[in-house]
Amino acid sequence: MRHSRPHDPRAPRVSASRPPPPFSTPPRSHVMLWCLIVLFLAVKEGGAAGRVTQGPTFTIEPPRHLHFTNSSGAVVDCMAEGVPAPALFWTTGDGRRVEQVEGLREVAANGSLVFPPFPAHRYDAHVHASTYTCRASSPAGTLLATPTLVRAVVVGHYEVQVYDQVVMTGNTAVLRCAVPSYVQEYVTVTSWVHDRSFQHLSLAAWRYVTVVVVVVVVIVVVIRKW
Numbered sequence: 001m002r003h004s005r006p007h008d009p010r011a012p013r014v015s016a017s018r019p020p021p022p023f024s025t026p027p028r029s030h031v032m033l034w035c036l037i038v039l040f041l042a043v044k045e046g047g048a049a050g051r052v053t054q055g056p057t058f059t060i061e062p063p064r065h066l067h068f069t070n071s072s073g074a075v076v077d078c079m080a081e082g083v084p085a086p087a088l089f090w091t092t093g094d095g096r097r098v099e100q101v102e103g104l105r106e107v108a109a110n111g112s113l114v115f116p117p118f119p120a121h122r123y124d125a126h127v128h129a130s131t132y133t134c135r136a137s138s139p140a141g142t143l144l145a146t147p148t149l150v151r152a153v154v155v156g157h158y159e160v161q162v163y164d165q166v167v168m169t170g171n172t173a174v175l176r177c178a179v180p181s182y183v184q185e186y187v188t189v190t191s192w193v194h195d196r197s198f199q200h201l202s203l204a205a206w207r208y209v210t211v212v213v214v215v216v217v218v219i220v221v222v223i224r225k226w
Contacts, residue, residue, distance in 0.1 A: 056086035056136035056143040070154045076113040080136035093131035101127055120154045128152035158183050
């Protein structure tokens, strides 16, 4: 005799299993898009893995010495190459980065150091009588060029002076011929005037030229007692 269990309305219903829906093929445009994405990522990764870096090398290196006049100005070129391309900048003799000085010094976009023409009264020894070094820097390294010694010469009228010295009888007086700083390196004292007569100086014997701060001439002073 078959006994039937009473129906429980809270029991879950069991339905006959249905076959899964058939696999749908994605549109062809989607397949092409995924292929392009995969290809792009593969090329990008391969390029990064095979990238070669090269430290900076100078193609144009600044000269060791540069002399120019205030009426002409000057440009000091510096160019370098490398992978990646290096950045160029200049430093002074004490290692500080060169900054623009309005009307006297500037750094061009291509890395050249520019000294524009300037009037005589704007001569600045910190700018026009200084040492500069070009630097090329990139993630692959930093390269320093040979320092460049810059000297500007002011073309125009200048005066030399001799200052009075007070000495006692029998002592030695030292008279200094003071030459303006902006022409010292380019002026040579060749003679002195005493009582309207020239006293010629032999450079081979004296060797007092204006490379030094002053030209020193020693004169023995003898004062007679009346």
